[in-house]
Amino acid sequence: MRGAVQDLADPYLHASGCRIDADFAPTLALLERLRAGEQADLVILTREGLHELAGAGMVVAESCTDLARSYVGIAVRAGATHPDIADEAALRKTLLTARAVAYSRIGASGILFAGLIARMGIAAEINAKAVIIPSGLTAARLVSGEAELAVQQISELKQVGGVEVVGPIPHALQTPAVFSAGLMTASPRRATARDLLRHLASPEFSDALRAAGLEP
Template identity: 40%
Template structure:
């Protein structure tokens, strides 16, 4: 059975899963979605794998357009994401309201989890290097190569998880402490594009149009994603 193949960043997993029925109705066919960090999906594309729709960071989409792999016709910014911190449900919430307080919370945590390959993980790794606490933190950090860092809160392997807010919210049994403070934050724009060689171009375009529809804005907001400024 024909389906629209989608390569989507983990930050949009909550949105796509919650809006799957609307997206499939718009496409008039099913969706076959691969969720992974943008870097991992770019590696797959670099090996010659293709889909019909890509939902990645803006920079990755522009790179694929520049290489002729995506068209410009359906390129659209979908959401702005911010990095946040979370704890296990019921655990005390550390003060992360300022950069100094956030640094103290990191050093006081038994273990901190952050992604090895995601945008948030790369940014966080650079941040702790800049703060001069990388060695101390990484000696007891949990750094998975993919997936959701908040799962390590639930199974007790860490006290504090760092990732995109929308990715943290996918995991039950955790509580959001808040956005990272000024000086530690990174805003990332996620963008959709259509593969130039898609065999279901009209259906792929319909999926992108549905994702960008005002009707889905409440879903984006529920998942912790902001609407890009126009």
């Protein structure tokens, strides 16, 4: 969501007078921080993470709003040949022949990818040459030359210059992450946060989501 929210910040400030002070991290990291007592007015997490907080009374349950779907994709360094990832057999061959594959350890995409290569029976071969990062943008490892392929949410791959998104992992092999937003129960700025949530869920914001590689 980083690219879409950052693009929204200045226009929203001019239109509403409200400054968006946003911090970005994987859902698991954000959940840990929020459980430890960190405060926020509005949170955007995976649907599962948001509903967990709503169940604990930390998020206003009736405010939970789905914003966008995000598919995991594969990127290469700009100018590199785009490998075939059209189906499971092609993806398997591409992964096995790649010099190194970069993916994240705790992000939703990394968890999905780790499970996928395990189901495909190629986890040992891929992980023997993988560049596994704790968090952050895996496509940066393409620019540095550490990896030949980067796996992450397409919206995150698109944030790195000097790379090209090949496309999504075949949809039949993945369940898209759904990003949802909700109001924190303890927020002293509930009305202001509700206005922002209304804007995030509006058709006006849909174009920014699509530009960021998300599907409203």
